[in-house]
Amino acid sequence: SQQGExxxxxxxxxxxxxxxxxxxxxxxxxxxxxxxxxxxxxxxxLILIRSNEREKHSGRLRVTLDTSKKSSSLLITxxxxxxxxxxxxxxxxxxxxxxxxxxxxxxxxxx
Amino acid sequence: xxxxxxxxxYLIKTRGQQVTLSCSPISxxxxxxxxxxxxxxxxxxxxxYFSETQRNKGNFPGRFSGRQFSNSRSEMNVSxxxxxxxxxxxxxSSLDWLAxxxxxxxxxxxxxxxx
Numbered sequence: 407s408q409q410g411e412x413x414x415x416x417x418x419x420x421x422x423x424x425x426x427x428x429x430x431x432x433x434x435x436x437x438x439x440x441x442x443x444x445x446x447x448x449x450x451x452l453i454l455i456r457s458n459e460r461e462k463h464s465g466r467l468r469v470t471l472d473t474s475k476k477s478s479s480l481l482i483t484x485x486x487x488x489x490x491x492x493x494x495x496x497x498x499x500x501x502x503x504x505x506x507x508x509x510x511x512x513x514x515x516x517x
Numbered sequence: 518x519x520x521x522x523x524x525x526x527y528l529i530k531t532r533g534q535q536v537t538l539s540c541s542p543i544s545x546x547x548x549x550x551x552x553x554x555x556x557x558x559x560x561x562x563x564x565x566y567f568s569e570t571q572r573n574k575g576n577f578p579g580r581f582s583g584r585q586f587s588n589s590r591s592e593m594n595v596s597x598x599x600x601x602x603x604x605x606x607x608x609x610s611s612l613d614w615l616a617x618x619x620x621x622x623x624x625x626x627x628x629x630x631x632x
Contacts, residue, residue: 439620448607449623504573507560
């Protein structure tokens with residue numbers, strides 16, 4: 407079973423626009439991570455935010471975490487066609503490397 | 518530093534057969550986890566190994582097993598294959614989580630098709 411739900415399931419935008427994806431989870435976590443997957447390939451780690459952090463930036467990526475609401479969001483600014491991929495949030499519980507993945511958001515960026 | 522490698526990349530097997538998939542983690546990474554990805558169930562955790570010991574196991578039947586060797590390389594085995602085992606099997610490695618949470622680095626996956 408999956409820990410998290412992601413919203414929206416799919417998102418289509420034009421290059422240059424911002425893309426926001428949301429993730430909700432169910433149990434206490436050590437950290438929350440976002441991954442990108444291109445067309446059935448391996449996952450690429452994007453960013454990790456720890457449970458005691460509220461916001462983190464990496465390049466065009468901005469992640470927020472609200473542990474009281476058990477939710478996180480990923481913002482990709484000034485999107486590019488190369489950002490087209492599926493994006494997954496994953497939560498890591500306490501004292502484990504086990505990742506529980508969300509359902510994913512399919513992002514399509516049109517040139 | 519070389520990434521996580523998985524072999525083979527593609528595999529076609531027949532129902533009832535067994536299969537062994539291999540994963541070589543990033544040098545220095547001692548934790549290896551396995552995930553199954555299917556269109557219907559998404560990404561699901563299979564098991565996690567650290568220092569040759571299984572530390573966590575997901576909700577999969579006993580037909581799914583794994584092991585880790587002293588050099589941290591890992592294998593997973595699926596016996597008595599079923600059609601529903603067709604999936605992308607992903608391996609991920611990370612540093613020792615006892616020192617804190619670390620991101621996991623994923624291999625390209627093994628695409629298993631059961632006919």
